[in-house]
Amino acid sequence: MSDNRAKPRPSADSLRAAGFDGVPAAMPELSWPVGAVSERLGIAAPTLRSWDRRHGVGPTHRTGGNHRRYSETDINRVTLMARLTAQGVPAQASADVIASMDDEAVERQLTASDGDPAGDVTAGADRTDPGSDGAGRSAGDGERDDTRAERRQARRGTGPGVAASTIVESIVSAAHQLDGPTLANLYRQTLRQREVGDAWTHVFAPSLRRIGDLWEGGRFGVESEHLASELLQSELRSVVRANRLRLAGPPVLLAGADEEHHHLPLVALEAELARHAVASLFFGPRMPTPALVEAMRRTTPPAVFLWASISRRRHEPFWTALDAVDWPMTVIVGGPGWPTDVRLDHDDIVLRQVDDFDAAVAALLEASGRTR
Structure with missing residues (x-):
């Protein structure tokens, strides 16, 4: 049985809220967890x-x-x-x-x-107090100068106040967004704030490992990994260029074992050696054994560093090829690819195996007659 009673008419306000009467209802704002x-x-x-x-x-x-x-x-x-x-x-x-x-x-x-998002945004933070003498010193209040300087250093990334974990997070974020200017600035500031070895061990290597893990997990594209690696290589090479006029003595040789694709640790080593005025010849990844031995014969270096991240055999063709060496030399092997029981029987060659970046630098400096 139908109900013929009159139904109440909707108000104008309710019609507008529902999107009638020419007034569209507001769409909910998109949001994310x-x-x-x-x-x-x-x-x-x-x-x-x-x-x-x-x-x-x-x-x-x-x-x-x-x-x-x-x-x-x-x-x-x-x-x-x-x-x-x-x-x-x-x-x-x-x-x-x-x-x-x-x-x-x-x-x-x-x-x-x-390319410098912090520059304009934080520019006003460094202004001196009213009544300053124009050199950053307030009259009668000079004891605050050191505090101001420390704050300026921290803001610009040149002081000790920025944690390595914070920089790692920022590198990963910039790589994910393909933000080249921020990424390059971050690398540059880190190298100004820290020694190369400290930067590599606590910032750069953890960042690259994290980016690689995210790529393997499907969260990052390979383009992020390539951008992060290429820009880091460029900034490390700038350290070498800045110290080129100081380099002296016979160069040490830096190379990746044959079939070794990774070479950024070698670039970092080249930069740190340059800071110590030690010359080096960088041969990069996948250096064939015959070519490396020929380079050694022609340059008679005091030391050779050979990097391997992929698994190597205990009895490498390289060890046999070293029979051609007839001058005192140190061969240093580093990276997780080398077995722990590497041995070399040679009258003129000292073989050293290192476990980390600092140990590699120390061994190369010692072989070159330098100290840290």
């Missing part, structure tokens, strides 16, 4: 949670179930946070700067093409 943002930006989820909890740079959107989610503007702010910390700006200082910017200013900063 922390895991999705972590995968999108290449920043570890614990780092995102830390930035939210400690520095207030995090999700501002809430779902109907009261779950916190990142909006696009939140993601922009997180991206800028990553870039600033990559430049060496402390996390809290980065957060303070971001908090002072509106959404449009954040977006403009992200699209800036100057």
